[in-house]
Amino acid sequence: MIExxxxxxxxxxxxxxxLPAVEARGSRDxxxxxxxxxxxxxxxxxxxxxxxxxxxxxxxxxxxxLIAVPIVNVTAFRxxxxxxxxxxxxxxxxxxxxxxxxxxxxxxxxxxFEQVIRPSDHLIDLxxxxxxxxxEPFTLYDESPVQQRAHEMAVAFGLRYLIRSERSEAxxxxxxxxxxxxxxxxxxxxxxxxxxxxxxxxALHVAGIxxxxxxxxxxDGEVSPPPAGMRLVRRFVWLRAPVAGWWDAAVTPSQxxxxxxPLGTLRDPFGDPLHDVSSPEDGTIMFVTTSPxxxxxxxxxxxxxxxxxx
Ligand SMILES: [Zn+2]
Numbered sequence: 001m002i003e004x005x006x007x008x009x010x011x012x013x014x015x016x017x018x019l020p021a022v023e024a025r026g027s028r029d030x031x032x033x034x035x036x037x038x039x040x041x042x043x044x045x046x047x048x049x050x051x052x053x054x055x056x057x058x059x060x061x062x063x064x065x066l067i068a069v070p071i072v073n074v075t076a077f078r079x080x081x082x083x084x085x086x087x088x089x090x091x092x093x094x095x096x097x098x099x100x101x102x103x104x105x106x107x108x109x110x111x112x113f114e115q116v117i118r119p120s121d122h123l124i125d126l127x128x129x130x131x132x133x134x135x136e137p138f139t140l141y142d143e144s145p146v147q148q149r150a151h152e153m154a155v156a157f158g159l160r161y162l163i164r165s166e167r168s169e170a171x172x173x174x175x176x177x178x179x180x181x182x183x184x185x186x187x188x189x190x191x192x193x194x195x196x197x198x199x200x201x202x203a204l205h206v207a208g209i210x211x212x213x214x215x216x217x218x219x220d221g222e223v224s225p226p227p228a229g230m231r232l233v234r235r236f237v238w239l240r241a242p243v244a245g246w247w248d249a250a251v252t253p254s255q256x257x258x259x260x261x262p263l264g265t266l267r268d269p270f271g272d273p274l275h276d277v278s279s280p281e282d283g284t285i286m287f288v289t290t291s292p293x294x295x296x297x298x299x300x301x302x303x304x305x306x307x308x309x310x
Contacts, residue, residue: 019071023065034123128190241300245268247264247289263285
């Protein structure tokens with residue numbers, strides 16, 4: 001059975017919000033998996049991948065069930081608003097498990113958590129680089145009592161880098177962290193970026209969804225082994241702008257860098273340097289902000305450090 005639904009929510013702030021969703025149930029028993037995308041409304045490759053997977057899905061191949069929401073942050077999608085929800089300026093992926101008494105993003109997170117995430121046995125939350133962000137594909141999961149199962153899901157998804165968010169340095173409020181706190185193993189795969197609908201990134205996401213569902217026993221077929229050269233990133237170091245300015249990046253995602261290497265320069269409106277950014281350690285560039293417009297404390301890029309073979 002595959003059923004198209006529209007999720008609506010009993011909350012005054014969410015009046016008029018309608019989230020198209022797909023519910024699929026196999027004829028055999030198995031786990032229930034939540035599949036979501038569009039928590040960030042401009043990460044189009046991941047949204048397109050979930051839609052493509054659902055259109056190709058044959059319920060006869062399923063054991064268990066799926067609940068899928070391809071565009072969770074539908075207002076950010078319609079407004080082409082990167083990172084934040086237009087109604088309150090909050091990053092929805094810092095608001096989970098949500099708050100029914102908070103602002104729009106908190107209330108939306110609360111209802112999505114209760115209706116989609118909490119009833120699931122596993123969660124896959126698809127992301128990518130946002131409208132002004134280029135990245136090397138990686139899969140995030142969280143340090144938690146269910147981290148081993150999340151790690152196995154991340155390996156099955158098949159992106160080259162795995163990043164485990166440590167509790168002490170976690171950004172907090174993510175779907176995967178809130179799910180882990182509720183005992184639900186969850187992953188955040190990231191591929192694509194810069195508002196592009198590039199086929200390679202869409203294909204990575206579709207293959208990742210299918211292989212993870214096979215590894216969970218939900219989709220029939222052989223589980224593909226992880227690609228050669230899969231690596232674990234021990235430290236995920238985000239570098240921010242100490243001053244607002246024109247960001248002139250000198251590196252691109254997947255590039256290897258060494259400690260002290262120049263990564264870019266923040267300039268004033270005349271082009272004079274305000275601040276030079278250098279790498280805090282040896283590593284690989286995981287993502288870069290591609291827009292030159294950066295606010296004070298805005299994110300510039302991330303270095304993956306302590307990288308080791310899986
Ligand atoms: Zn995202």
